[in-house]
Amino acid sequence: MNLFTIAAQGAQAAQNQLSVSAGNIANQQTAGYSRQAITQTSSVVSNLGNGVKTSDASRITDQTLNQALWHTQSAVGYYQSLNSWGTSLEKVISSSTTQPSTLLTSFFNSVSALTTQPDSTAYRQQLISSATSLANGLSQTSQNLADQQTSIGQQQQSTLVQVNQLSSQIADLNQQISRLGAGAESNSLQDQRDQQVKTLSGLIAISVEKSDTGSYTLTTQGATLVAGNQAAVISSSTDTEGNVQLQSRMGQTSSTLSTAMGGQLGALYDYQQQVLSPLQTRVTGLMHSVSEQVNNTLASGYDLQGEQGKALFTVSTDSAGVARLATTDLTPAQLGLSLDKTTPANGGNLTTLSGLQTTSGFTEQATAITSQLALANSQSSNQLAVATAVNQQWQQQRDNLSAVNKDEEAVNLQTYLQSYQANMKVMSVGNQLFSELLTLFS
Incomplete structure (x- = not known):
């Protein structure tokens, strides 16, 4: 009976919407979470009425906003590090x-x-x-x-380890996302990857490109840092004159990098030298x-x-x-x-x-x-204030689009619940009609 089919599809669609909305609310405080949504389209059941079908849940994001946020995150990391080390020394x-x-x-x-x-x-x-x-x-x-020189050197090595670990993790996430595809199953992984990229961009300045398969390619100073499931390893050495040399190696390919890395790592080298x-x-x-x-x-x-x-x-x-x-x-x-x-x-x-x-x-x-x-x-403090303000503006724009709005989700819950109840009512009516029809032939 078409009435049952239409109502069942409607109830299922409403239930799917409720599940997505519930997931959004549950992850309201999850760092880097992008709210999800599904779309409904009409499906033909008969010439007397249409049913409904839903898509997989998709993330609500804008890659342009993400790129701007990551770029400004590098500036914040840079001036934050400069100011932190400088003010600490000034006090002493x-x-x-x-x-x-x-x-x-x-x-x-x-x-x-x-x-x-x-x-x-x-x-x-x-x-x-x-x-x-x-x-x-x-x-x-x-x-x-001299003590701060030692601490700076240790922090440089520690930050390099972080950079290499994050690059490796992003490459692993690339592989998992490519295997799962761009459907709902990879949404959580994509959020994790974006959060890792944001953290990495605070450590060094990076450029990010997204392929048709959903994989990220990361570069720094033109050298590839992450490509698909491969990640480069950055190492440092000191020449005979005490100058730091940075090298990036991915497979058989190596690149010499400048210490002007941007982010926290670049600040460590600049503070040390300047x-x-x-x-x-x-x-x-x-x-x-x-x-x-x-x-x-x-x-x-x-x-x-x-x-x-x-x-x-x-x-x-x-x-x-x-x-x-x-x-x-x-x-x-x-x-x-x-x-x-x-x-x-x-x-x-x-x-x-x-x-x-x-x-x-x-x-x-x-x-x-x-x-x-x-x-x-004083200069780094002023520049940090500017960089932070710009970063917060982009973060706000990203959140306006992608973050969970509990008021909006509360309205959605009520709407989808009413839709579910209405479809169940249709099924009840259909059941009553079917029973009455059976009575006629009994």
Whole structure:
């Protein structure tokens, strides 16, 4: 009987719609989930009425929106990493015990105090103590920079491992999706793959192309990262000059990559090359300047015994290659503060020593260490804010299309339930008519 067939198809269609809507609601909080929908089309049952049939559930997505979201995700990852490492270092360097400009000011304050009583053992000892604090502070800053270099190197390797793992996982998902086809069975896998691509794009800048079979091809700097079920492996090495070399290998094909990778990994290399290493050079340079100019000034004077002044500072490099500034075992009496060896207490050399604060470039060098880092952090913070805002806009556009709207799904549930009930009513009517028809022939 056509009435039963039409109603059964209608009830089944409504039930399918209810199942899809229920699945959407269940996955409302699932990261990367794209809501699903099915379409209904009329099916001819007889010349007296049409039934209905439904398609497989399909994902509601827009690849253009996804591409834009992934692109901006790389920018967010890049500036987030830059800002995180930079602000962490700035907090350490700006500490009162390690800030170069503060330590230099304290040292020259001790020099100024001696001008009132050049032969004072207490004031001379205070100068040596300030010199020791300066040396310790600069050495600690040097160590902090070296420690961050080590941490950066470890993070680079860790991020490379993540990149390779994600690439491999995306290749595996490509294979599964291609095997299942673009039907409902692969919807969950496609969501997983898009989420993996989003995570990967936060680590490095990538380009994504989707084939007719639904497989993704990923490239970075023109080199293929993922193609079908194959994934490249990126490795790093260091040349004799300490420069990082990156290589991508897929099968027998290898490509040399620039460290300008974008994303978090690119930020690690850029921060290391453009911020951290120059800071190390500045700190080491300041150590040598302080040591050479202060020592030369003291050597031009005489101590309390009328002997030529001795060195106060020494610069060395430890076994790990970290520059160190230290004070010698100079006693207060051995400071060469006099310009007349017959009058050891005249303190004439203090004027020259004190003048180093303005003539030596110490202050400029010390200020440049903190200001360079502060400027870099300010720039990365501003750029992060812009990148985040743009990324959020694309995320919102993607969510407007693909994310689950609980209010919309609630309305859908009510609509499909009413449709199901109406079709069941039709079946009930059909059953009643059939019973009455049987009665006529009984």
